[in-house]
Amino acid sequence: MDSPIATSRSKTGISTGKLAVYWLIASEIVIFGGLLVCYLLLRMRNPEWGIFASNTNTHLGALNTFVLLTSSFCVVLAHHAAENKETDKAFKYLWITILGGLIFLVVKTIEYTTKFSHGIFITTNPFWGFYFIATGIHGLHVIAGMICMAIVSFQAKAGRNLGRVELAGLYWHFVDIVWIFLFPLLYIAK
């Protein structure tokens, strides 16, 4: 027997799914915000951390910024296609976005292995602690977003739950925004 499901909230005029995603994003703002605020405070307190920051690879960080911007563009195109009931197109753009996430993770892995080979680890000093925690948590969010989009893509291809394409996209844009701030904080400010 099907149980009734509330698909929209009359008080806010927002669909239940979208409201849930925005609450999720709000909690993520507090998680990443707390981390970045602590980093910012300690970084301003210890200008000498700039020497450690000069060992982050700006070119790879920039490449990842470009990759995430492009994937954000692709997921908004997937949303646009889903709105127009172009299910195959939505499926294609979602998988291009997932590919972007994969490229991002490969670049991140290259960065991490280079750091490890130079004897730099999460426990080396507070700067590298922040670096690995912030980029690591962000990387986990990228993986989570890729899994969500993979599930949503097959539903979209079958013409089911097309509204979820937008929800997955909202989450992905947020992950992109976090990286937009991590890039100058960890790679440019030296």
Place this chain on the structure above:
Amino acid sequence: MSGHSANHYFKVYAILVVLFLVSYVVPEMTHYKPLVLASAFGIAVVKAWMVAAYFMHLKHERTFVGYILITALAFMFLLYVALMPDIQRKEGHHWRSNIVVEVPEDHHGGHGAPHHDVHAEPVHEAKH
């Protein structure tokens, strides 16, 4: 429905890429720190706003969504303001911070375990 065309999103994406290139190229061209930091963080704020406004459609979203996000951002700001007096200052009434991160001679950051003590030392001498 967002009501925008794919062309509209491409224009936004093109602007984002140009902004990204500027933030990437400026630090390569100059080492003048205020300019590097202003361009990097100024552009980051603009890029984040553009992604939120045009890709997430926050410009056309219900006001309630804005309330949710602003509340979260307010907590972030509150944390900054609450921690700032303790972390930013090196000393205060009867205390002196001794956060020390030793910088290795090779400027590499990977060798020689740096000392990091986050405890504040009590200061016994009278302050004037």
